[in-house]
Amino acid sequence: GQLVKMLLYTEVTRYLDFKVIEGSFVYKGGKIYKVPSTEAEALASSLMGLFEKRRFRKFLVYVANFDENDPRTFEGVDPKKTTMRDVYKKFDLGQDVIDFTGHALALYRTDDYLDQPCQETINRIKLYSESLARYGKSPYLYPLYGLGELPQGFARLSAIYGGTYMLNKPIEEIVIENGKVVGVKSEGEVARCKQLICDPSYVSDRVTKVGQVIRVICILSHPIKNTNDANSCQIIIPQNQVNRKSDIYVCMISSAHNVAAQGKYIAIASTTVETADPEKEIKPALDLLEPNPNFLCTLFVSISDLFAPTDLGTESQIFISRTYDATTHFETTCDDIKDIYKRMMGSEFDFEEMKRKKNDIYGEEEQQ
Template identity: 85%
Template sequence: MDESIDYLDQPCYDTINRVKLYSESLARYSKSPYLYPLYGLGELPQGFARLSAIYGGTYMLNKPTEEIIVQNGKVVGVKSEGEIARCKQLICDPSYVKDRVEKVGQVIRVICILSHPIKITNDANSCQIIIPQNQVNRKSDIYVCMISFAHNVAAQGKYMAIVSTTVEAKEPEKEIRPALELLEPTEQKFVSISDLFVPKDLGTESQIVISCAYDATTHFETTCDDIKDIYKRMTGSEFDFEEMKRKKNDIYGED
């Protein structure tokens, strides 16, 4: 079934909940229901480093990985610069364990630097655009994520747009042309094509829990799904979001 219209055969309950979440999120922190960290996504690992330190974790930078040590089929440590960091479980991305992942496709990404907002976005300083597959006679959607000086990731008056999609043909740049036309004129663009890897197994035996490579989506939905899947593979149970929800008195100061 065509992925862009299969929602027509689904119950409306999920859609209603999504609309409810959207409306509850509006104007909670600013004019948008979406959050994006100032100074870029690098602030997320910064936050993790601080939280990790509170719980006794050690955050090491610029440490090359020489070897992942496995004994009796199970990970026991990681060797770096002659030293071994012992562990009972290892969480990593596909680049560290190429023999344990398989290629399932490719993604093309183009980073464009602009001196203007994207047309037909009401001069928004940030936006997400999804060009449906049917509209451009493709099997995959085309994604555009635009951020700007408003997020402290670019100079004043500059905008950064990332265009991405799943590669389907021999000339990937032609596949994203509809999105690039939306961004014109562009000052500069940087094109990259990366392989899409997924783990061969769940890591139950080896305790090497591998994430999937980033796909073409730019709204983080599949990334969040991968994080939840990694948590389940690590602990054997689903993450309980109910424990994370703020209580009424946290929000309104009421009992």
């Protein structure tokens, strides 16, 4: 998805090693099933009945052939006007199939997309299938040695371009003059700047609370049941399957990604808080992990506030990110990065333009 594009085009991949997540699964009726994203998988999947499989196969063929620049592939659908709900009706897909298509293939967090033009959703499903074809077992990648390698990789890249990282520096004050940021004060010294990027924890007076997220980290001594003993996997529990407004996510990794000892598995379950009892909300995910005394080593629960900026930075030149949400696939984080870029630079971040600049510098052959 977007994150892989960012990593490739910025060349931060020179400082990172990735390994594919072994399986992609979706929850239905208390059990998990492999997410079918190809015609062959659709016909073999136990997630659907015989007739549903045929209809879903036709839908996947349509998506695979869809080209937003070729009206001959539209089959009576206007990608900029026809809603995704109407596309599902066109192929007579049932609610369970709609659930896993929208949430496990297109990676939407809610069902709001159903009444929006279908082009974005179709392209998301195509991206999922193309990523699966590229990586094999699933469309997801995870950095060896854990997510901490991502900021480390960018720190190394930043150093090449003259950037300086100062770690463990207490922030005493963000220095403002005439309504604009001019620096950051730490231990009596001021680092001067014209623009500042920060997370909400540094500017509590410029953000608003928009919700909460619950995360549970489980250290297991066994792989998750019904995943063919995969040493890593992503599981999405669509909102409708558990009578919620937002999805529940489970990401499991292990020693295969150099983040745990041999024989240990780290599962991270997360969701947006909707009630006064967050731990009950996350229970469907924990039930899949079988967290009983015979298997579970350790369990950590955290409930965090979600913040969004009220100051967009136009005047102050302080550009504030959103708090990390419950998703585990980083699509929303990439959207936030692009939003900050637009606020800072005044124009959209263009992947293709970045790719063209690289080709101008290095030539297309070296980019292969």
